[in-house]
Amino acid sequence: MMKNVVVDFSHIGAMCGFGEISRNYCPRLAAAKVPGIHFIFIVPRAFFGKFGDHIDYVSRENKEEEMKKWKGKIDLWHATDQLFKYRMRGDGIISLLTIHDLNYLKEKKGVHRIKHIFKTRWRSHCSDYITCISNYVKDEIVKNINPKGKGLQVIYNGIQDIEKQKQSRPAFVAEGEKFFFTIGQVREKKNFHTLVPMMKYFPDMKLYICGDPHFKYVKSLQALVDAEGCGRVVLTGKISDEEKNWMYAHAEAFLFPSRLEGFGIPVLEAMRLRCKVFSSRYSSLPEVCSSHATYWDDYNPESMAKVVADGIATWQRDGKEADEAYEYSRGFSYDEYTRQYVELYTKLLAEGK
Missing domain, CATH: 3.40.50.2000 (Glycogen Phosphorylase B;)
Known part of the structure; x- marks a missing residue:
């Protein structure tokens, strides 16, 4: 029956x-x-x-x-x-x-x-x-x-097989520009504000914070960006899937300082496109990222910057670490x-x- x-x-x-x-x-x-x-x-x-x-x-x-x-x-x-x-x-x-x-x-x-x-x-x-x-x-x-x-x-x-999907460079990214990338609903739990003061240690890099901006947190985040973003931090709003894929594929690193995640799809998407992942140690992220992310132990701007600088210095998109992260992400x-x-x-x- x-x-x-x-x-x-x-x-x-x-x-x-x-x-x-x-x-x-x-x-x-x-x-x-x-x-x-x-x-x-x-x-x-x-x-x-x-x-x-x-x-x-x-x-x-x-x-x-x-x-x-x-x-x-x-x-x-x-x-x-x-x-x-x-x-x-x-x-x-x-x-x-x-x-x-x-x-x-x-x-x-x-x-x-x-x-x-x-x-x-x-x-x-x-x-x-x-x-x-x-x-x-x-x-x-x-x-x-x-x-x-x-x-x-x-x-x-x-996660989707995004490495097989189309990519499109967003209009806000200049040709040949070096940048960090993060994405998610722009809400307080995402902790994006912790990335802004860190950027003074990366004078040749931009940071693009992408995602839905219709939350109260955006106002305080934008004020911080204006005050301490050195003119190199941009809140872009929503982006298309093609643009998101391009950002993963071309960013120097994917930064995810979130405090609250039930899972954390973006960290696996970044791995799928061989992008170096930096993550907080909060909630589900250590479980989902496993050994394939580099973790911040605190939100001090200088120590966060050192962790990122050390991590990207040895990362190669065609290297062993990237291969292992890619294969790991395929398990989801x-x-x-x-x-x-x-x-x-x-x-x-x-x-x-």
């Missing part, structure tokens, strides 16, 4: 980590054609039909109403992130929840922190099985959420990510609720 599995891809159009994962997982899952399983995808209406006629589609915009016809017919529901707005509940529905991070534990205070903890605990309590994207997140869940003996499994994110693929989730769906359906 065919089993109906709902997978919530509501964020597939979003320019963030959730969206990146959905855009890669969704087409691979649709192509998997798993025996005995029929998939129902929750997506924005604009994505209807894009993954084949063998998939049923429910619109993110009207999912509660559209799911009514499936009442009593759903066997497994996968909420692909912890911020979902709706999940059908009922006898016989196996609820699978993916938790990407618990960053609010460090970002929120007082009643706002308590509310987030309560929401995550309740959503975990109402789930039959939980997956997460790193052992760091798994440990945070065990420590703070208390999953009470529920199945808890790490399935690492994948969306094909493997999809394989593990298909295996998990099959296992949970076989075991039943």
Whole structure:
């Protein structure tokens, strides 16, 4: 008998980590054609039909109403992130929840922190099985959420084969210019401000900070750039995938001083394009980077600059270290990510609720 599995891809159009994962997982899952399983995808209406006629589609915009016809017919529901707005509940529905991070534990205070903890605990309590994207997140869940003996499994994110993709030099980079590169939502947790005073030690280098600037942190960061950036630090805003790939491929180094990451896709992307990676030792980053990044031990500008200078002095894009980092990054693929989730769906359906 065919089993109906709902997978919530509501964020597939979003320019963030959730969206990146959905855009890669969704087409691979649709192509998997798993025996005995029929998939129902929750997506924005604009994505209807894009993954084949063998998939049923429910619109993110009207999912509660559209799911009514499936009442009593759903066997497994996968909420692909912890911020979902709706999940059908009922006898016989196996609820699978993916938790990407618990960053609010460090970002929120007082009643706002308590509310987030309560929401995550309740959503975990109402789930039959939980997956997460790193052992760091798994440990945070065990420590703070208390999953009470529920199945808890790490399935690492994948990255695309970006070395095979197109590249395009951004207009803001001059021909032959030497530069450092970093990317991410320009939020306080990314710690980009720690890179600005470091740049006085690199008078022949620019620093490009790329990513969504629609956060309060941008105002203070721009003020710091104006005061201490030596005219060589630039907040570019968002860039295209082709431009991002070019930046990885031509930067002197990729700098990632983030304090809070559930995973950290950019460090692996940089490795894939043989770019030297410098990282903080916080959250998931030592787990994801392993021995293939050079780490800062503190955020003192002079010591950060020394770590970077020493690291780039011996780095060669065609050298042994770059080869090893490249091969390591290939271990994180969306094909493997999809394989593990298909295996998990099959296992949970076989075991039943």
